[in-house]
Amino acid sequence: MTSAAVSFQNVSKAYGTLQALKGVSFEVEKGAFFGLLGPNGAGKSTLINSMAGLVKPSSGHILVNGYDTEKSYRQTRRQLGLVPQELISDPFFSIKELLTIQSGYFGLSGSVQDKWIGELLERLALSEKADANTNQLSGGMKRRVLIAMALVHKPDVIVLDEPTAGVDVDLRKTLWDFTKELHQKGHTIILTTHYLEEAESLCEKVAILQKGQLRALESTSDLVSMHPFRYVRVSLSQRFEKAMLSSTLDLANRLDSFNVNEVVFKVEKELPLNQVMSWLSASPLSIKDITSRDATLEEVFISLTGGQDNEL
Amino acid sequence: MNFNLVGCWALFVKEVRRFYSVAIQTIFAPVVSSLLYLLIFGQVIDTKIEVFSGLTYSQFLIPGLVMMTVLQNAFSNTSSSIIQSKMHGNLTFVMLSPISPLELYLAFVGASVIRGLAVGVGVLLVGMFGFDLTMNHPWWILLFAVLSAAIMGSVGLTAGLLSDKFDQLAAFQNFIIVPLTFLSGVFYSIHALPNIWQHISHLNPFFYMVDGFRYGFFTQSDVSIALSLTITVAFFFGITAINLILLFKGVKIRD
Incomplete structure (x- = not known):
């Protein structure tokens, strides 16, 4: 029993x-x-x-x-x-x-x-x-x-x-x-x-x-915490265009989502944040603010289920 | 044996309250319908036919009508309750409770017996009021009424369990229950039929319920009371076994 x-x-x-x-x-x-x-x-x-x-x-x-x-x-x-x-x-x-x-x-x-x-x-x-x-x-x-x-x-x-x-x-x-x-x-x-x-x-x-x-x-x-990625959100003082990342492929490959003046990068946890900062500095992005966070349960869920259905 | 008496009683009371809350539809309307049969058939044919010796046609007809209303209402009670509960989803409440298949069966069939008897007594009282009707063997009358109501409550439970929608239930009622009821000797003695139809009538289990019930009034019947009782009791156990198998297996209610 x-x-x-x-x-x-x-x-x-x-x-x-x-x-x-x-x-x-x-x-x-x-x-x-x-x-x-x-x-x-x-x-x-x-x-x-x-x-x-x-x-x-x-x-x-x-x-x-x-x-x-x-x-x-x-x-x-x-x-x-x-x-x-x-x-x-x-x-x-x-x-x-x-x-x-x-x-x-x-x-x-x-x-x-x-x-x-x-x-x-x-x-x-x-x-x-x-x-x-x-x-x-x-x-x-x-x-x-x-x-x-x-x-x-x-x-x-x-x-x-x-x-x-x-x-x-x-x-x-x-x-x-x-x-x-x-x-x-x-x-x-x-x-x-x-x-x-x-x-x-x-x-x-x-x-x-x-x-x-x-x-x-x-x-x-x-x-x-087991999720291998963290999410870096960058607020911009300009309108975001995907073309802005054409010169920094490392960032382009890690683009998760974006809206008018905000962009989110999905970054490997083992990657030092300094590295991300240096890529950002090298890009033409005009940065207003940067925040970094761990994955949410929703992101873990989508990652585990392969995005089969975002709705539970 | 571990029996949830309180739970079974609660479900029985709920089922009785369910039909009582719409008593005009479930009790009074069937009584009025049966009395219309009595009025029309009885008055028109009364002087022309003597079915059993010493009895008018109306006297012969009343027990048949009483039994017909008992059968049809007992069937309707369980079948409509189960199908509605499935449609509204509230059967889930019972399924989630510690009520066993046997307890569920007893509660539903018990309530159908109450409704069948309530309607039957209504028809009988009015019939006795207007016609000279004696009850020679009240215990036979009660026994056949209760057994027959329990049988039809059980048949209604089977139909309700197996039906997925009202349409299927209506087909069951209109193509099986109504013909078997009407051809069970409610309106006539099978001795008035040609031989071949008499033999076919003997295959109709409803015939024995009506005939045994009528024996209780007149001490006259088409077949012996022992045969009617044997077949009715056998039918009751048979349909009870079918229901318990369906409920234990959870057919159409526990996927």
Whole structure:
């Protein structure tokens, strides 16, 4: 028996000839804030849904707090709270009724549970809509309901499958504040998101999936620091033209991006910054400011996945 | 055996509340439809046909109509609930919970029995009000009503699970359920049919449900009550087994 919160053991899933997951194995430590990243179609949702019991893996095992999701599904479902990617509604019941019904599935009722439901409604700014039907809600509100539904049984492991997709800034902040609080209380958080800056700021460790295979599994800081490039941004007091670099091929070869009066060079980390400065001095660029930074998670991601899809 | 009784009960209550929240559509409308059948067929044919000895056609018809509404509404309850839950996505909430396939089956079918009986009692009460109808064997009546509702709730569950869209479900209902119901002896005794059709009627499992149910009222039936009960119970276990296999395998709900 493993001590990890979640252990994926050689998990494969095939839909006909399409191999959605190809022997994925890794562990998520207890209490971690873990990011599961990958391009569209990488297999993230298949993996998450396999863990939650919505998808049956073709082979392999998934353990949640040591319990097998197939053999001991009652235990694993009690310990997992999944916020699914797709918006879900139920035209027959109000939000509060849905939360009470969902509690019932887990055998939870009474005043303590009612208090928790009230707290969830409060924390997710749903109190005013508690008696509203989900069909009357906006997309953002429906997303909050899904989060409340996932937390109604106080799961140990919380899985958020792109929870901020189509969500406004206010809700995003509310959601992340609440998620951070749950993490601080000891819950394990597994997150997939379209927004890599969110993953970089929140997740201690990330796994990157591509074409159903694990491409990387590192702490976020290690993954970023392992990236072999740094980025040198040069602000100009003139309009930038690519032709300006024709005399300095070393710079031209390292051009990453540019706009009207700003240019970014992607430079090998082992290359001394002095060397870059000397190339810049030799160029006809009229420099106003220079900054250097490490790669972002997004840049690491694009580099690892070969830019297959910039959108997660 | 580890049984999540509270979870199963919560799902059952939810399913009952679901159809009760639209009671005009799910309870009152079917009662009115059945009474229209009684009004039209009963009044027009009443004096011209004696199906069982000593009974008017209306008296013969009422138990058949009651059973027809029980069957159709029990089927509709599970089939529409499952397909709607799949369409809206809210079946996911159940799938994420520690409710087993057996518990899910019992909750959905239990609710369909409640709806079938609610509509059936509505038709029966109105029928008893206007016609001289006696119930010679109330326990047989109740047994066949509950078993038949459970069977059709199960058939509805199978149809809902296997259907990907409303169109497929409507085809199942219109091309299988409605013909089998109408040809089950609701409106006639199969002894009124030519021999070949009598034999074909014996292949229709719905016939035994209607015939056994009618026996409870009149102590008269087209086939023996033992045969009706045997076939109905066998059908119930058969369709239950099919549903449990589908649910355990997660056909069309756990890809």
